[in-house]
Amino acid sequence: MTTSDLVRRRVVSDHPLPWLMPLIAILVVFTIFPLVYNIWLSFHEFVPRRRALEWVGGRNWAQLWADTRFWQSLTVTFIYFGIALAVELVLGMAIALLLDADEPGFGFLRGILTMTLVIPPAIAGMMYLLMEDPQFGVISYVLKAIGLLSPATPILATTQYALAGVLLAEIWQWTPFMVLILLAGLRALPSEPYEAAMIDGASPWQTFWRLTMPMMSKVIAIAVLIRGIDLFRVFDYVFVMTSGGPGTATYTLSLYAWQQTFSFVKWGYGATLSLVMLLIVLIIANVFIKVAKVRW
Amino acid sequence: MSSVEYIGIGKSFGAVEVMRDISFKIEDHQFVVLLGPSGCGKTTLLRMTAGLETISAGDLMIGGEKVNGVHPRDRDIAMVFQNYALYPTMSVFDNIAFSLQVAKKPKAEIRKKVEWAAEILNLTDYLKRYPKELSGGQRQRVAMGRAMVRDTGVFLFDEPLSNLDAKLRAHMRIEIRQLHNRLKATTVYVTHDQIEAMTMADVIVLMHKGAIVQMGTPDEIYERPNSIYVAGFIGSPAMNFIEGTIDARGGAPSFEAPGVSIALPANSTARPGQPVTLGVRPNDLAIAEEGPIRGTVILSETTGQDVQLHVDVDGRDTIVVVPRAERQAPGKPLSLTVAPEAVHLFDRQSEARIA
Ligand SMILES: Nc1ncnc2c1ncn2[C@@H]1O[C@H](COP(=O)(O)OP(=O)(O)OP(=O)(O)O)[C@@H](O)[C@H]1O
Numbered sequence: 001m002t003t004s005d006l007v008r009r010r011v012v013s014d015h016p017l018p019w020l021m022p023l024i025a026i027l028v029v030f031t032i033f034p035l036v037y038n039i040w041l042s043f044h045e046f047v048p049r050r051r052a053l054e055w056v057g058g059r060n061w062a063q064l065w066a067d068t069r070f071w072q073s074l075t076v077t078f079i080y081f082g083i084a085l086a087v088e089l090v091l092g093m094a095i096a097l098l099l100d101a102d103e104p105g106f107g108f109l110r111g112i113l114t115m116t117l118v119i120p121p122a123i124a125g126m127m128y129l130l131m132e133d134p135q136f137g138v139i140s141y142v143l144k145a146i147g148l149l150s151p152a153t154p155i156l157a158t159t160q161y162a163l164a165g166v167l168l169a170e171i172w173q174w175t176p177f178m179v180l181i182l183l184a185g186l187r188a189l190p191s192e193p194y195e196a197a198m199i200d201g202a203s204p205w206q207t208f209w210r211l212t213m214p215m216m217s218k219v220i221a222i223a224v225l226i227r228g229i230d231l232f233r234v235f236d237y238v239f240v241m242t243s244g245g246p247g248t249a250t251y252t253l254s255l256y257a258w259q260q261t262f263s264f265v266k267w268g269y270g271a272t273l274s275l276v277m278l279l280i281v282l283i284i285a286n287v288f289i290k291v292a293k294v295r296w
Numbered sequence: 297m298s299s300v301e302y303i304g305i306g307k308s309f310g311a312v313e314v315m316r317d318i319s320f321k322i323e324d325h326q327f328v329v330l331l332g333p334s335g336c337g338k339t340t341l342l343r344m345t346a347g348l349e350t351i352s353a354g355d356l357m358i359g360g361e362k363v364n365g366v367h368p369r370d371r372d373i374a375m376v377f378q379n380y381a382l383y384p385t386m387s388v389f390d391n392i393a394f395s396l397q398v399a400k401k402p403k404a405e406i407r408k409k410v411e412w413a414a415e416i417l418n419l420t421d422y423l424k425r426y427p428k429e430l431s432g433g434q435r436q437r438v439a440m441g442r443a444m445v446r447d448t449g450v451f452l453f454d455e456p457l458s459n460l461d462a463k464l465r466a467h468m469r470i471e472i473r474q475l476h477n478r479l480k481a482t483t484v485y486v487t488h489d490q491i492e493a494m495t496m497a498d499v500i501v502l503m504h505k506g507a508i509v510q511m512g513t514p515d516e517i518y519e520r521p522n523s524i525y526v527a528g529f530i531g532s533p534a535m536n537f538i539e540g541t542i543d544a545r546g547g548a549p550s551f552e553a554p555g556v557s558i559a560l561p562a563n564s565t566a567r568p569g570q571p572v573t574l575g576v577r578p579n580d581l582a583i584a585e586e587g588p589i590r591g592t593v594i595l596s597e598t599t600g601q602d603v604q605l606h607v608d609v610d611g612r613d614t615i616v617v618v619p620r621a622e623r624q625a626p627g628k629p630l631s632l633t634v635a636p637e638a639v640h641l642f643d644r645q646s647e648a649r650i651a
């Protein structure tokens with residue numbers, strides 16, 4: 001048996017393992033190992049005095065219950081998640097319905113709509129930081145001009161408004177993403193049922209609720225799932241625009257985990273917080289998949 | 297009042313003209329059948345009537361009012377689509393009930409009407425199913441049910457029975473006619489099925505390549521087709537055509553072709569020497585001792601009740617329908633006879649009927 005025979009035999013292998021090896025290797029190095037390491041880390045803590053990790057047992061996990069900072073950041077995360085998802089979905093659907101037309105020019109409109117997605121979120125955050133600046137910001141200026149904001153109120157430094165200020169950037173940047181997915185769904189809907197509905201005398205409103213929404217339910221579910229998972233780990237906007245402030249008004253869970261890990265060198269507790277986030281996302285996503293009957 | 301009138305209707309898809317100068321009027325309560333080969337524009341005409349397709353030329357009047365620009369919702373019509381167009385996310389019940397639900401009819405009334413329609417359509421056991429869980433014929437019946445529960449002035453049916461078996465089709469034919477007798481709605485009914493056309497229509501409109509070729513009662517169209525095209529289209533098996541000339545030498549006019557010599561009615565307006573095509577329906581031919589048409593049997597097909605004989609008359613395949621008892625063996629020479637009034641004459645150039 002020559003070497004070339006050996007090579008050929010390997011290349012035509014019927015066994016799945018050789019073909020899966022590259023993927024498995026990538027998965028192990030970049031996903032499984034970090035996850036396992038993170039879990040291991042959550043049972044340790046870095047002790048600066050000795051410059052080493054020390055076994056602390058379940059202390060990090062037990063500490064969560066009494067940590068008001070954690071509960072506050074979790075609340076902020078849920079509020080951010082809920083409002084952003086709801087607004088992006090409703091607004092995204094409305095815009096998608098408007099853009100679902102074959103008239104000339106609509107293709108162009110659909111194209112330019114996706115432009116916000118090209119901008120890195122951190123940059124978008126800085127743009128909005130500037131636009132919401134109490135002195136130079138165009139948004140502040142307009143809001144004051146129409147009387148919605150009293151003069152000299154800094155949006156991002158006022159407890160009541162800061163989260164809304166951050167959400168503005170979030171919604172501006174990611175609504176087009178919703179539009180994109182929903183529009184793809186709308187464009188793929190059959191036209192015949194709509195013709196039948198016209199003949200049956202249904203109004204546009206009735207047609208939307210009785211035909212479009214049921215036919216779009218799977219697409220909506222997928223859009224909510226993708227966007228929802230992404231929203232839960234929001235970091236860029238709050239980090240750039242408010243750093244979680246004022247007070248804890250915009251202090252999200254991911255920001256807390258980041259700060260524990262990198263500012264306070266609490267590697268163990270930071271790992272615990274990020275695992276909690278992962279668990280919450282896993283649970284919510286799976287419950288949603290069950291309830292919404294999403295099929296993969 | 298729901299008469300439907302087409303005045304010079306034309307339709308183009310982009311640069312392609314598929315229909316031109318369609319003009320006819322459907323009286324209130326009339327049952328009109330649109331007949332024609334595939335692709336002749338039947339569906340397009342129905343869709344324009346419903347408002348689903350724009351009208352490129354001419355005027356459409358419903359109940360005496362021009363409705364060219366009126367939204368389908370406001371035209372007071374019900375329609376059965378050729379491709380069913382069911383609501384995929386609704387149960388059979390909701391599919392049928394949808395028009396009543398959006399009109400906010402009382403629940404009890406809706407239930408009664410849907411169950412009545414389901415009963416007629418043999419769909420009672422399927423009301424909870426979804427369209428994708430139904431067979432083609434069942435889907436078609438749901439589409440039918442959706443129109444049946446409507447109470448509109450105009451009904452449009454686009455081949456509503458094409459996917460049903462023969463028995464169900466016969467049953468539905470009667471139901472539709474009865475429904476029409478009861479509701480008295482103006483009806484336009486598209487079909488490929490000649491039996492449907494003949495049995496159901498008050499008036500048949502025969503279309504070809506986007507134009508009307510003849511319009512009349514079923515009897516008129518069957519007995520006096522105005523062109524070779526209509527004569528060949530209506531009737532099954534199709535009419536036999538023989539090309540020949542008119543001869544008037546013996547005083548009375550007669551039709552002459554190789555192997556054929558048929559005396560014509562004395563009042564025929566055919567000119568001597570005129571090149572003509574003679575048409576005679578397979579049912580109007582009979583085997584006779586000394587008939588004017590002579591040929592040889594090629595093939596004998598039994599179609600249940602009758603036998604279709606294919607007879608070679610000077611190289612042309614001529615079909616004769618005879619009772620089972622008169623079945624003939626292939627190769628047998630034979631002569632055929634035809635009553636003078638059962639003969640149709642057409643000018644060979646213009647293909648139009650000669651009185
Ligand atoms: N949307 C369209 N764009 C271009 N051409 C079309 C369109 N719809 C129909 N046509 C053409 O118009 C003609 C008439 O079509 P139509 O569907 O009315 O035929 P039909 O008589 O209903 O045929 P069938 O008996 O097969 O249903 C056909 O030649 C078809 O190719």
Ligand SMILES: [Mg+2]
Nearest residue numbers: 338339340378
């Ligand atoms: Mg058709």
